[in-house]
Amino acid sequence: MKDPINFSEATEILYQGEDYSQLLKPEAAPIYVTTAFNMGDLDDVQKTYDQKGYTYIRTRNPNRRSLGDLISFLEKGKRTLICSSGMAAITTTYFALLNPGDHFLVNENIYGETFDAINIFLKKMHVDVDYVDFSDLTAVKKAIKDNTRIVYTEVASNPTDRLADIAALADIAHEKHALMMVDNTFTTPIAIKPLSLGADIVINSLTKFINGHSDALLGSITVKDDNLFDTIHSIRMLTGTSGSPFATWLVYRGIHTLDLRVRKQMKNAALLANTLAKHPKILHVNHPALDNFPQKELADKLFKDKYTMTGMLSFEMPNDHSKINAFMNRLHIAHYAPTLGGIRTTLSHPLHSSHYHVPKDELKKMGISYGLMRISTGIEDADDLIADFTQALSVFDD
Numbered sequence: 277m278k279d280p281i282n283f284s285e286a287t288e289i290l291y292q293g294e295d296y297s298q299l300l301k302p303e304a305a306p307i308y309v310t311t312a313f314n315m316g317d318l319d320d321v322q323k324t325y326d327q328k329g330y331t332y333i334r335t336r337n338p339n340r341r342s343l344g345d346l347i348s349f350l351e352k353g354k355r356t357l358i359c360s361s362g363m364a365a366i367t368t369t370y371f372a373l374l375n376p377g378d379h380f381l382v383n384e385n386i387y388g389e390t391f392d393a394i395n396i397f398l399k400k401m402h403v404d405v406d407y408v409d410f411s412d413l414t415a416v417k418k419a420i421k422d423n424t425r426i427v428y429t430e431v432a433s434n435p436t437d438r439l440a441d442i443a444a445l446a447d448i449a450h451e452k453h454a455l456m457m458v459d460n461t462f463t464t465p466i467a468i469k470p471l472s473l474g475a476d477i478v479i480n481s482l483t484k485f486i487n488g489h490s491d492a493l494l495g496s497i498t499v500k501d502d503n504l505f506d507t508i509h510s511i512r513m514l515t516g517t518s519g520s521p522f523a524t525w526l527v528y529r530g531i532h533t534l535d536l537r538v539r540k541q542m543k544n545a546a547l548l549a550n551t552l553a554k555h556p557k558i559l560h561v562n563h564p565a566l567d568n569f570p571q572k573e574l575a576d577k578l579f580k581d582k583y584t585m586t587g588m589l590s591f592e593m594p595n596d597h598s599k600i601n602a603f604m605n606r607l608h609i610a611h612y613a614p615t616l617g618g619i620r621t622t623l624s625h626p627l628h629s630s631h632y633h634v635p636k637d638e639l640k641k642m643g644i645s646y647g648l649m650r651i652s653t654g655i656e657d658a659d660d661l662i663a664d665f666t667q668a669l670s671v672f673d674d
């Protein structure tokens with residue numbers, strides 16, 4: 277018991293009011309907008325540290341914990357770290373696990389800014405990097421070394437949907453005691469669970485399909501191993517790449533409708549890809565549900581069915597700047613936005629956005645040309661979406 281003291285109003289203004297946290301049982305998740313959590317005496321401080329309880333926002337936060345637990349469940353992992361962006365999830369993992377002299381083996385078909393981060397940061401860290409086409413497993417086996425620490429790929433590459441055989445790659449990595457790290461952003465844990473196929477680390481840009489509402493920037497790192505989690509957690513704390521409570525709260529709200537949204541988005545992508553593939557003026561369409569998809573056998577092995585693959589497709593129009601502009605201006609529903617995974621259909625031009633800094637010869641290898649447009653399908657009615665694209669593509673008729 278403490279003796280009562282009469283404090284001034286200026287002090288009381290800080291302490292009066294209900295202790296709401298102990299009384300309420302809200303139906304929706306509350307948001308913990310606090311930089312720190314109170315502790316009593318030094319014994320309580322020690323107990324909180326021992327129990328890995330809540331102390332300071334950069335270390336732990338209840339909103340991140342709830343979202344992390346849900347993502348661990350979806351990805352069939354053990355622990356998940358929530359980071360300030362997808363790029364934060366990727367780079368924090370690199371900082372935590374790579375040392376000078378390590379070898380990093382990466383698929384040559386990846387998101388442009390991941391490519392930039394590897395070239396800038398890993399070079400600075402004196403990590404030896406090799407890019408290989410991961411659709412060629414013999415080439416991967418040839419390129420892996422005794423000092424390979426991480427083998428890195430996206431399940432379906434941004435923006436061409438080139439697929440990686442996660443189980444086979446994980447076997448190759450594990451033979452050399454390397455870690456298999458997978459970016460599941462394009463495919464989501466609804467379509468595939470890379471950790472169940474042998475991967476050790478799965479990252480997601482939560483900014484995309486998992487949030488789905490295009491209003492928050494966040495990323496996640498999910499692992500199966502406690503030691504790996506602790507190693508990355510301590511570096512995440514020091515790099516300060518922890519996700520903010522507000523962004524985490526928004527994504528936690530969005531993720532509850534993931535199953536409903538993403539299944540429709542993936543089906544819409546498959547249906548739209550199929551229509552575009554038949555269009556006489558379109559040179560090429562990239563989506564794993566297409567009958568002529570070059571890795572069809574792998575697509576059937578990785579995914580349950582053709583409507584549960586990815587909500588992302590890309591297609592190549594003739595290299596005609598003014599007609600591409602006319603096509604974009606004619607669309608009613610789909611609109612340009614350099615993001616993906618939202619509930620409304622968006623398009624982006626990889627050469628002007630995700631792959632802006634990638635050198636020309638690398639772009640060629642990645643299958644990215646001036647006429648290539650990337651589409652992220654939303655939850656619109658599929659017939660409306662197809663009709664909109666079909667009428668806008670009439671600009672190529674004359």
Ligand SMILES: Cc1ncc(COP(=O)(O)O)c(C=O)c1O
Pocket residue numbers: 361362363364387390430434459461462481482483484493494495615630
């Ligand atoms: C495949 C992929 N991984 C990671 C990222 C990075 O995510 P964020 O923008 O949340 O940093 C992106 C962004 O577009 C992406 O497409």
